[in-house]
Amino acid sequence: MVFLWCLILINTGLLAQDAAGLPFEREIRVDFGNIKGPRSDVWRECVGAGRAAEGLRADWREQLKICQAEIGFNHIRFHGLLSDDMGVYAESKNGEAIYNWQYIDRLFDALLALRIRPFVEVGFMPSALASGPKTIFWWRANVTPPTSYEKWDGLVEHLVRHWTDRYGAEEVKRWFFEIWNEPNYPGFWGPRDVSRAKEEYFELYWHTAAAVKKVNRDYRVGGPAGAGPEWVPSLLHFCAGRATPLDFISYHAYGLGDGPSGLDPEGNRLLYLSSNLLAPAHIAASQRCVIDSTSHAGLPIHITEWSSSYSPRDPIHDSYFSAAYILEQLKRTEQGIASMSYWVFTDIFEENGPPLTPFHGGFGLLNLQGIRKPAFFAYRFLNQLGPTELSNADHSSWVCRDQRGGVQLLVWDLKAPKFRDCSNQEIFGKVLPACGATKAHWHVSHLPPGKYLLSVYRVGFERNDAYTAYLRMGAPAQLSRVQEAQLDQEASGKPELQQPFVISEAGMFEFSVVLRGNDVCFVILSPE
Numbered sequence: 442m443v444f445l446w447c448l449i450l451i452n453t454g455l456l457a458q459d460a461a462g463l464p465f466e467r468e469i470r471v472d473f474g475n476i477k478g479p480r481s482d483v484w485r486e487c488v489g490a491g492r493a494a495e496g497l498r499a500d501w502r503e504q505l506k507i508c509q510a511e512i513g514f515n516h517i518r519f520h521g522l523l524s525d526d527m528g529v530y531a532e533s534k535n536g537e538a539i540y541n542w543q544y545i546d547r548l549f550d551a552l553l554a555l556r557i558r559p560f561v562e563v564g565f566m567p568s569a570l571a572s573g574p575k576t577i578f579w580w581r582a583n584v585t586p587p588t589s590y591e592k593w594d595g596l597v598e599h600l601v602r603h604w605t606d607r608y609g610a611e612e613v614k615r616w617f618f619e620i621w622n623e624p625n626y627p628g629f630w631g632p633r634d635v636s637r638a639k640e641e642y643f644e645l646y647w648h649t650a651a652a653v654k655k656v657n658r659d660y661r662v663g664g665p666a667g668a669g670p671e672w673v674p675s676l677l678h679f680c681a682g683r684a685t686p687l688d689f690i691s692y693h694a695y696g697l698g699d700g701p702s703g704l705d706p707e708g709n710r711l712l713y714l715s716s717n718l719l720a721p722a723h724i725a726a727s728q729r730c731v732i733d734s735t736s737h738a739g740l741p742i743h744i745t746e747w748s749s750s751y752s753p754r755d756p757i758h759d760s761y762f763s764a765a766y767i768l769e770q771l772k773r774t775e776q777g778i779a780s781m782s783y784w785v786f787t788d789i790f791e792e793n794g795p796p797l798t799p800f801h802g803g804f805g806l807l808n809l810q811g812i813r814k815p816a817f818f819a820y821r822f823l824n825q826l827g828p829t830e831l832s833n834a835d836h837s838s839w840v841c842r843d844q845r846g847g848v849q850l851l852v853w854d855l856k857a858p859k860f861r862d863c864s865n866q867e868i869f870g871k872v873l874p875a876c877g878a879t880k881a882h883w884h885v886s887h888l889p890p891g892k893y894l895l896s897v898y899r900v901g902f903e904r905n906d907a908y909t910a911y912l913r914m915g916a917p918a919q920l921s922r923v924q925e926a927q928l929d930q931e932a933s934g935k936p937e938l939q940q941p942f943v944i945s946e947a948g949m950f951e952f953s954v955v956l957r958g959n960d961v962c963f964v965i966l967s968p969e
Contacts (some may be wrong), residue, residue: 469838479830488514493519505555509555517560520622563619584631594649594651601613625642669694677737695747708793714750718855726774747781749763767819812929846889856959881953881962
């Protein structure tokens with residue numbers, strides 16, 4: 442089947458028709474001079490990572506370097522900054538605090554050198570301060586409140602002062618301080634009194650926010666970092682009632698539907714994608730009106746985790762389906778949201794323990810070996826869009842221009858997978874050929890005449906699709922060097938078409954592409 446077909450229409454006046462005889466089902470007409478405004482960078486503001494200690498690894502940093510070179514995120518958020526494996530806090534025999542910032546310094550210095558700032562998640566609890574034994578994850582993060590808020594306040598204040606001394610207040614003002622992670626989910630919060638879980642979190646919030654603001658009132662604090670938005674109204678009410686600092690709201694949005702929820706420590710739970718393919722976008726936007734109806738109107742919303750699934754053992758993350766799914770959510774969260782932080786950039790991620798296979802349904806844009814997943818290319822294409830968006834009535838595409846007179850066209854065709862009553866493991870755990878096809882046709886007018894280079898990229902079934910190639914290999918538990926190189930080549934990101942192109946004095950560009958189900962197509966017209 443012919444997947445790509447283009448024709449210069451400006452000289453022939455012919456109607457484009459591909460080999461399959463598909464009609465023009467999506468017409469995307471833009472005027473190069475009709476500017477919508479600056480392109481949204483909500484997607485760029487933050488990306489997730491597993492835990493702080495993983496950031497001390499050379500391969501983790503190398504993968505972040507790849508992401509920064511090809512995508513360029515502004516902030517990064519991770520768990521476990523204050524956990525024992527970062528060596529932050531201990532006590533003397535007399536119970537006096539002993540602070541140690543050496544591992545944090547190594548990590549934060551490396552982040553800033555890569556031009557990415559921390560979105561500081563304040564947690565979890567050092568064991569020397571913990572009020573109970575409750576832990577979560579393979580790496581045993583303690584999730585209980587402190588035994589002494591005086592000592593907790595001192596830890597937070599001394600650490601923030603250290604950052605101010607090391608990096609300067611003007612730098613730290615550009616960070617965010619998010620207090621804890623998902624305290625509304627019992628796994629992440631072990632209060633002294635379970636019936637008062639929310640009130641005990643608010644006490645932690647009040648103390649932590651005050652300790653940060655004691656160093657500099659302009660540093661930004663927020664929460665509740667919820668598993669969903671359920672505690673948002675309560676936190677707004679609490680902060681208003683006690684005059685407690687609140688500079689942003691944060692919560693998480695995932696795309697799974699009905700069925701078992703929460704952590705999947707063994708990685709064998711059957712998971713089901715929501716029948717609402719816009720679930721993360723709808724969750725993300727759900728609190729805008731709630732916030733704006735309070736005294737905190739206009740408060741920024743940061744979605745500090747989002748993905749199709751909240752399990753790091755869900756094959757949907759490896760599938761080509763994810764690329765179109767990601768773009769659809771990001772297209773629909775450009776207004777009213779300050780950031781959409783994808784969870785996470787790398788499969789170097791050990792909440793369930795070290796990954797056992799190269800493709801295991803991990804959250805990452807890159808797998809353990811650094812092979813680019815289809816999801817990675819969704820973000821790389823976004824980064825390659827020009828800074829100026831053109832007016833465009835099509836809801837599943839962007840058309841942008843750059844200062845050199847080039848134009849970029851990004852389009853996708855998100856389709857629900859067949860057998861919707863089946864689990865993600867059943868749908869995405871095997872080779873999944875694309876279903877259906879539509880044709881998208883662009884018509885761009887008033888382009889500057891001249892010589893251009895036309896480049897066309899695609900992500901979809903067997904196109905920059907290392908996971909399908911891995912399944913066709915027999916899904917080996919370990920990769921040989923030859924196999925790793927083969928999979929890396931399957932996700933090379935090379936254009937499937939590249940050729941010279943001339944825009945005549947008429948200034949018109951027309952182009953057609955056949956989109957199979959869940960294909961993403963990226964077209965760049967660059968002036969030579």
